Amino acid sequence: MxxxxxxxxxxxxxxxxxxxxxxxxxxxxxxxxxxxxxxxxxxxxxxxxxxxxxxxxxxxxxxxxxxxxxxxxxxxxxxxxxxxxxxxxxxxxxxxxxxxxxxxxxxxxxxxxxxxxxxxxxxxxxxxxxxxxxxxxxxxxxxxxxxxxxxxxxxxxxxxxxxxxxxxxxxxxxxxxxxxxxxxxxxxxxxxxxxxxxxxxxxxxxxxxxxxxxxxxxxxxxxxxxxxxxxxxxxxxxxxxxxxxxxxxxxxxxxxxxxxxxxxxxxxxxxxxxxxxxxxxxxxxxxxxxxxxxxxxxxxxxxxxxxxxxxxxxxxxxxxxxxxxxxxxxxxxxxxxxxxxxxxxxxxxxxxxxxxxxxxxxxxxxxxxxxxxxxxxxxxxxxxxxxxxxxxxxxxxxxxxxxxxxxxxxxxxxxxxxxxxxxxxxxxxxxxxxxxxxxxxxxxxxxxxxxxxxxxxxxxxxxxxxxxxxxxxxxxxxxxxSPFVTLASSSGFQASSGMQTQAKLPLNGVSAAETTTRPRKPCNCTKSQCLKLYCDCFANGEFCNMCNCNNCFNNLEHETERLKAIKTCLDRNPEAFKPKIGKGKEGESDRRHSKGCNCKRSGCLKNYCECYEAKIMCSSICKCIGCKNFEESPERKTLMHLADAAEVRVQQQTAAKTKLSSQISDLLMRTTPVISTGSGRLPYTFLTKEVVEATCECLLEKARKAEQTHQLTSEAERVILEEFGHCLMNIITSAGKAKADSASINC
DNA sequence: GAGTTTGAAACT
DNA sequence: CAGTTTCAAACTC
Incomplete structure (x- = not known):
């Protein structure tokens, strides 16, 4: 376009x-x-x-x-x-x-x-x-x-x-x-x-x-x-x-x-x-x-x-x-x-x-x-x-x-x-x-x-x-x-802060962040109005979207200013909007920083360094001092290994959480519709009102019989407790049976 | 979350 | 072009 x-x-x-x-x-x-x-x-x-x-x-x-x-x-x-x-x-x-x-x-x-x-x-x-x-x-x-x-x-x-x-x-x-x-x-x-x-x-x-x-x-x-x-x-x-x-x-x-x-x-x-x-x-x-x-x-x-x-x-x-x-x-x-x-x-x-x-x-x-x-x-x-x-x-x-x-x-x-x-x-x-x-x-x-x-x-x-x-x-x-588009188009999307606020509106009960794929991290610009290359959004030719910036001009409401800013940037550097990470000269790595970094204190092993951030090594055009971001650098290798290990760990944790969540959801979906009562009780909850009343009836009946037969109080209590035990056993048995039945049905 | 560090961008 | 300032992200606590 x-x-x-x-x-x-x-x-x-x-x-x-x-x-x-x-x-x-x-x-x-x-x-x-x-x-x-x-x-x-x-x-x-x-x-x-x-x-x-x-x-x-x-x-x-x-x-x-x-x-x-x-x-x-x-x-x-x-x-x-x-x-x-x-x-x-x-x-x-x-x-x-x-x-x-x-x-x-x-x-x-x-x-x-x-x-x-x-x-x-x-x-x-x-x-x-x-x-x-x-x-x-x-x-x-x-x-x-x-x-x-x-x-x-x-x-x-x-x-x-x-x-x-x-x-x-x-x-x-x-x-x-x-x-x-x-x-x-x-x-x-x-x-x-x-x-x-x-x-x-x-x-x-x-x-x-x-x-x-x-x-x-x-x-x-x-x-x-x-x-x-x-x-x-x-x-x-x-x-x-x-x-x-x-x-x-x-x-x-x-x-x-x-x-x-x-x-x-x-x-x-x-x-x-x-x-x-x-x-x-x-x-x-x-x-x-x-x-x-x-x-x-x-x-x-x-x-x-x-x-x-x-x-x-x-x-x-x-x-x-x-x-x-x-x-x-x-x-x-x-x-x-x-x-x-x-x-x-x-x-x-x-x-x-x-x-x-x-x-x-x-x-x-x-x-x-x-x-x-x-x-x-x-x-x-x-x-x-x-x-x-x-x-x-x-x-x-x-x-x-x-x-x-x-x-x-x-x-x-x-x-x-x-x-x-x-x-x-x-x-x-x-x-x-x-x-x-x-x-x-x-x-x-x-x-x-x-x-x-x-x-x-x-x-x-x-x-x-x-x-x-x-x-x-x-x-x-x-x-x-894109859900974001729907959200924006359906609500009279407003630029600037309003836009950002609106973009954050929950969508179908889910936060926009969860439903909207954002191309990059939100910026937090406060003074640049997001019209300078300080702003990553602007630097990447994007509008600010769901950002945390203040006084943002990188939106449709300020296109005039934005255009001027673009012009200014281009005047200053015609390559300003071109990707910094591009293909290097022949014989060099496929990806390298177009300008090279100028790091002095980070050793080019922190995200301050644009080369390191882009997961590429520094090249000959870099003007960094104390660079450790080169192929044979032990520090770099160590960092890479640590980073890889951390990434694997995170992935494993995420996978475990996902799996557990899925299992729980699956279990609930299987059992709930079959066993739960109309009152929404959870499965296996058989101590319903009816069960309790029935149990009480059984106990009262035992009490009545004991009274009619003029049994001793201690004997009556024993009989009633035994009956209570029987009732509990029946409840447990019924619950287990119902669970098995429901599982078989769902499977 | 606040403060610090860092380096790119902007400015002079 | 170099030095300085500004800026926002990265980082630390």
Whole structure:
């Protein structure tokens, strides 16, 4: 996953900036694209979004928090001049207005599909005409709730984001604010790519899956992320899903998605892409009277090399007038994709949600999904009412919740390349306040051309809770499997101290520490705000999670500060975020400290020493004094033996405890259900009330007989005691018998 | 748990 | 680049 943000552009060193993109990015708008109708109605997309029975129909919700996206024109006829403008109002309304496309987008819109939305009662109307302009290779998602918003979007355009990816399943989720359109730049076969292409050897292109989620209605931000994967098999379809969840709580959000299905003809290698709307998780097929898919042609090299993916670009930029100063354009080049893997996407349809996620064991421990959710409509179930479909746009309320979408994705062992490219040098200076991308970089590389997976767009300074996240499939999958994620996502995860507190909340009666796998130890920073390398969390590119730090800024709430801190660290040391323990020179140990230690008093045999802590020996680059951390060191060997012995001992103890606990539990489970009474008495407890009463009856009977026979008191006592003894024996015998029976039954 | 030690990071 | 300071983890009691 890569993160690119306008702010980051300004923060990152100059060397990472690709000036070529600056020059070429504006040209993409004028790129000519041949639009071809796509007749492939199949959508090879896997999603677990609950199908909406009336997906093709208007869906209404009682809250204003719902996002409505309805194409007025039910026919998404193939258009060669198509641009999609999706404008959403501050009330989480998503409207599609073709008119905006021509006015705000620097593209010519000759053919447009418009959609309208209605508000019923508490619902807000959504007039959602939109246009798909294939001529310009752009899909512009503009969020304009009102005329003012539309104007604002026109006048104040955030820096466009150009994302180029190759063979990478791309998932982009975002929750933008109003007035910020998102333009999806579709590369043209004949047009020059605005972004430097890193692959493409002329072979067949592998399928790509791009999912763009625009959460919330208040703001749309250009965000694009991607991950690169190697293509292992030829695929004939590519999916691009644009998901537009609203800024409403999960329970009331109806994500609107566009599934762009790319079909590559194996014969003529002419890629075709169809845009299919998905409402409330239901794909509106071509047969749908509401939103028939549109077909556009993607300009992609007809590569046959599966290992390389042709250049596909997605430019997400605000609608801005051409006269405006050019805003920075960021490009993401993605490596090849292949194989079959599912990428799970978690929509950001949460209320004012700042989600922090850490993936245990993953190189990138966090993925941030931020939503600028405003008020939510209480009582809006995910299965909101769906109105009958009409040709006009229809509001819909989709199930929010943890909408999960899985698309085939191939693992990408290789790094994808992110090449941020401002259109102009001045573009960097022009910090779009609307642009609230959020950057989350698990491990920030000094050179963005080699960003690791996990890059996330970050918001501009002063930005709200809007954000975008590009989630590699494997991480998202892990996220959903993580209890922590569930906890965070379900409770409006708060960053900073609140986040930490919340993360510690017990989960199902078990402490979070027991149920959540934490990638590392919690930090205890007090003065560094967790924004310096003193903080292990920060140094490892992680958010603080379940830490004990104070005044923590290493969270989503302080991404601006965090970005600055990252920039500062990178300025100071470009290798700051790279692993310290790496492979040494040839002939040396496979693992060694990149910088070496400087220990003076510890003899490098304590955890103060980073080499020793990493369980590696000091190397020639270490500047330690009195080092004892070398191969032949007797002290080291002794320590190693002691450590090994201690470890074995601990393991044995742990195993013994586990075994004992298991046995006890097993024993209880076996006996309790069978023998215990309804009152919950433990097994073998046969001195129940009934047994005691019966015993007493027996004793009293003996007493009565002794009295009737005028026996001596001593004789009566003897008889009664004997009877008591008999009773006890019966009890013991019965208990033993019952135990044996229960054991046999359970076994 | 409080205090000390240590060395990396940050600063000058 | 070197010396100093700051910082948080490791360690000791």
């Amino acid at each position: 890569d993160v690119v943000s306008p702010e980051l552009n300004s923060l990152l060193p100059d060397e990472i900036m690709d000036t070529e993109a600056i020059e070429e990015a504006p040209q993409s708008e004028s790129a000519a694209v041949q639009a071809e109708p796509c007749y492939d109605s199949t959508v090879p997309m896997e999603t677990d979004v609950p199908p909406n029975p009336s997906a093709s129909e208007d869906v209404t919700s009682t809250g204003n928090s719902q996002t409505l996206l309805t194409p007025a024109d039910s026919t998404l006829s193939p258009s060669r001049h198509s641009s999609i403008l999706i404008s959403s109002g501050p009330s989480r309304l998503v409207t599609l207005k073709p008119g905006l496309a021509t006015s705000t987008a620097p593209t010519k819109t000759t053919d447009s599909v418009t959609g309208t939305s209605m508000s019923t009662g508490g619902l807000q109307k959504l007039t959602a005409p939109f246009t798909i302009s294939s001529a310009n290779h752009q899909i512009i998602l503009n969020k304009v709730a009102s005329s003012q918003a539309a104007e604002a979007a026109k006048s104040v355009a955030p820096p466009p984001q150009v994302i180029k990816q190759e063979g990478q399943k791309l998932l982009v989720t975002t929750i933008g604010k109003s007035g910020q359109p998102i333009v999806l730049q579709l590369p043209h076969a004949g047009s020059k790519p605005t972004v430097v292409q890193t692959s493409g050897d002329g072979k067949a292109q592998t399928p790509q899956f791009k999912v763009v989620t625009i959460g919330g209605a208040s703001e749309l931000k250009p965000v694009v992320g991607s991950g690169g994967n190697q293509v292992t098999a030829v695929q004939t379809q590519q999916l691009k899903t644009i998901q537009i969840p609203k800024k409403t709580p999960v329970s009331s959000t109806a994500p609107i998605k566009f599934i762009i299905t790319k079909t590559v003809n194996s014969k003529n290698l002419s890629p075709q892409t169809s845009v299919t709307p998905v409402i409330a998780g239901r794909v509106v097929t071509q047969t749908s009277p509401v939103m028939p898919p549109r077909t556009i042609t993607l300009s992609e090299p007809h590569n046959t090399n599966l290992q390389n993916i042709s250049s596909k670009k997605i430019a997400i930029s605000p609608l801005k007038t051409p006269s405006k100063s050019v805003k920075p354009v960021q490009s993401v080049a993605v490596g090849g994709v292949g194989g079959s893997q599912f990428k799970t996407i978690i929509p950001l349809a949460t209320q004012q949600n700042v989600q922090q996620i850490q993936v245990p064991g993953s190189r990138f421990h966090y993925v941030r999904l931020v939503t600028a959710t405003t008020s939510s409509s209480p009582g809006q179930p995910s299965t909101s009412s769906v109105q009958t479909g009409e040709q006009t746009g229809k509001p819909m309320v989709g199930g929010t919740g943890a909408v999960r979408m899985s698309v085939p994705v191939v693992q990408a062992p290789t790094m994808k390349q992110v090449v941020p490219k401002p259109l102009t040098s001045a573009a960097q200076v022009v910090a779009a306040p609307q642009t609230q991308q959020r950057l989350i970089m698990p491990a920030i590389q000094p050179n963005l051309t080699n960003l690791p997976l996990g890059t996330v767009l970050a918001p501009a300074p002063g930005g709200g809770n809007m954000g975008y996240a590009v989630l590699p499939a494997q991480y998202v999958t892990q996220l959903q499997q």
